[in-house]
Amino acid sequence: MKRNEYDVAVIGAGAAGLAAAAVTAKAGASTVVIDRDVRPGGVLNQCIHNGFGLHYFKEELTGPEYAARMIRKATEAGAIFRIGSSVMEISPAQADGRRALTLYSKESGVEIILAKAVILAMGCRERTRGNLATPGSRCAGIYTAGLAQRMLNVEGKLPGTSAVIVGSGDIGLIMARRLTWSGIPVKAAVEIQPKPAGLARNIAQCLEDFGIPLYLSTAVTKISGKDRVESVTIAPLDDPTAERVIECDTILYSVGLIPENELSRKAGVVLDPKTNGPVVEEGVYETTEKGIFACGNVLHVHGLADQASEEAERCAESALRSIGMR
């Protein structure tokens, strides 16, 4: 088993983790940034549309471009990368205050990393059809919007031939446009709330521009299909009998994101039941576990990658102070 020591260990190399690592490394703290994916960048890598970087870089970039700049920043600052490496466990604080991270990777097997400060930047995961318990069949053709985004933008595979979006989160809206551009007509977006969840700009550019109807205050009451999705049934909340059936073979769920805190929870970090992110001291970003900090989507879900990066920089400063390097 390999053992290595760093001042700072950042878990997650997305918009948040990369920004944090750039700050701590630049300040002279030896920094390792760990990601389980085979390339750094986090969810940015599958967001091939533009709209990133307006705040942080003062210019409009695509997700992968934004990620590339962030990776360069962190690399130039001297951060060390561990890619394709999953953090399985964070130990309790040792006598000297340091914590041991257990990493599994195909490249180096089990590795133990000792760090004075740990920055959690694990991002979030998507809520699923199962969380909502939508009635009906469990056939093929039901995806979270993020998975479909990955299928299309990273693997280059078409998820179906006609689709309905459940929910109106930004990922779903962006996927509505993406599917349309890929020759997969989107029949509708269905939102149970009276107001859409996504940005007004995305409603206009991703639905309205393509004439995709958005049904508000409407529930998906059934998914039908034997092997593959054949239709969805929807009904307005105020008149459940006014059901209508929309034929399609693909359903994308865009019904919210949940901070990815399994690892934090195991390390004893207390979570806020409202945000599902760690409870942190305002402006300090330190969790209830000493020496463990959190930023980006693992803390709470951010609308924009830029905001996750900016928050991560503040969090990194605070981590540096805690180890006497600021």
Added chain:
Amino acid sequence: MYDVCIIGAGATGAAAAYWLARKNVQVVLADKEADASFGVSKANSGIVHGGFHYSVSKTLKGKLELEGNRMFPAMAKELGFPYNQCGIIVVAYSEDQLEEVRKLYNQGIENGVEGIEFCSKERMYELEPKLCEGCLGGVFAPQGGVVEPYAYVFSLVEDAERNGVVFERNFEVVSAEYQDNVWKMKSASGKELSAKYVINAAGLYSDKVSAIFGGEEFEILARKGEEYLLDRLSPAYPTRVVFPVPTHTSKGVLVIPTAGGTTMVGPTAHIVPDKDDTDTTAPDREEIFELAQYMVKGVSKRDLIAAFAGLRPALAGGDFMIKISDKAPAFIQASGIQSPGLTASPAVGKLLVSLLEKAGLKMDDKKDIAPVPPKRRLREMSAEEVDELYQKDPAWTNIICRCEKISEAEIVDAVRHGHVTLDAVKLHTRAGMGRCQGGFCSAKIWAIISRETGIPVEELTKRGKKSNFFNGSIADVAFKGDSYETK
């Protein structure tokens, strides 16, 4: 030509295959689905029942349930499938229910169930601290437990295959002819099989299969049961399987600490006309949560991660029908195997072997039985053990499913055992069964299945037939003036 063809690779057929693999006969196991256990054997409560719900002397299912229950610990040890003998409790919330519970206890005693207890209120809370208030007493059956049903069925089939049984996937028997003491069968896609003896273990479709062979005429009713799975962090995870007092048609809505570590609530019981209707429904969901929340603290819809439904293959009389056919030659019926069919299956399999002997098939015990290769699971290993395995195979430290902690090595193992659909890999390894339900690992698993088998990703399916994931590649999309079209 085979000596025996078993139709249906659910718990019943798989157990028969497992026992027959220990005899010197040639056996084929055929299923219409893309893999074993894709019928009701993958969609049930996963409980190894305690042997007290039915009378051993008056019902066949009661007798076989108790026999099966007693066989599970040794089989789990041998085959390595997840099984936990956590015990079962039945909770009474009223004087009337206490009366019913006493009857169950007495039946257990009559059946000869070891260790069964009639419990005071205090004892019940000691056995299960998560019970809601108001329990007046109950029954405790320590020999009951939980099993991962698909893992159990897969391990039976794989063991049978190691010992010479041939497993034919996607083989739907649609016709059969008896000529010169041999059954000649055809599949829906035109493939052929012949065997001297046939076992009908076709579950919901055993009525149809019986008709194909000219056997007994009967009708299998499909009684649907929905189940809801909660995150492994749900505070409701009980220590025992918690049962209410049963009704006429079912054992009621239970709270189950699954062998996989999640909490499950269900099932309901309603007859449905369509044998393919495994839809979940809103009214059943509401019914289940209301009843479960009444019994165990901490059950919450907030923790929902998945839902499914299974159909119990029930005969009018309610009991199993396992016998040598009176009408079709060399044909053995294993029909009406509703609950407790999973529990009973090891005993049912054995009974089927003895019926084959009775029907005239001569067989002796095989001398050499292939040893069961050790089943390693990353989630059960320490970092030191994992590092040791990594030295032999680096795939052990490549995490594919983060929620359930499944490594590439386990996925590869499943694929090399012939499981090439996403659902089968999921059932074999648990990858995709956790809280993100495959959102993270599906793409990685597609890539591994494709790499291992050479099947292009576009042709992979969720569970066979037309359950494809993809419709071609982005490279096929062409811009046609003002619209986009796929080739």
